[in-house]
Amino acid sequence: MELFKKILVPVDGSRYSRDAVRLAAKIAKIHNSEIKLFHVLDVLMVAQLKRLSKKNDASIQTELRHQAYGFLKDMEREIRKEKVNLEVLIKEGIPHEAILQEVSSWQAQLIVMGKLGRRGVSHVVLGSVTERVIEFSDVPVLVVK
Numbered sequence: 001m002e003l004f005k006k007i008l009v010p011v012d013g014s015r016y017s018r019d020a021v022r023l024a025a026k027i028a029k030i031h032n033s034e035i036k037l038f039h040v041l042d043v044l045m046v047a048q049l050k051r052l053s054k055k056n057d058a059s060i061q062t063e064l065r066h067q068a069y070g071f072l073k074d075m076e077r078e079i080r081k082e083k084v085n086l087e088v089l090i091k092e093g094i095p096h097e098a099i100l101q102e103v104s105s106w107q108a109q110l111i112v113m114g115k116l117g118r119r120g121v122s123h124v125v126l127g128s129v130t131e132r133v134i135e136f137s138d139v140p141v142l143v144v145k
Contacts, residue, residue, distance in 0.1 A: 008108040013071035016114025020144040021075045024112040028084040040095040096132035111141045
């Protein structure tokens, strides 16, 4: 039985998201699922970095995109070991909102994500991306410690 045909795996490069990728790959292999590795270039983080540095939006976004491609390549290799179908996507936005939008538009049946991410000072005020996804998701969310 193919319970989870599409698994969305939001990642930020942290060790928690790497663990989530490994588990999602194993689940995908068992359920013959597709995986979409999904990274959100956080527009709020870009604004914070712009205030703290002398760089403009474009150069900050380029740096963040370059970092994302690096860890996404590593995570992609992890998934390919399990021989499952994989797509990789990067979008800009507010992470929890972009994740929930992607779940809806791609029609994912499961979200697998790490318990914490890299959010900076805004985490204290807004709460974690994972907490927000759990709160507003219509599909199951598997949180990996």
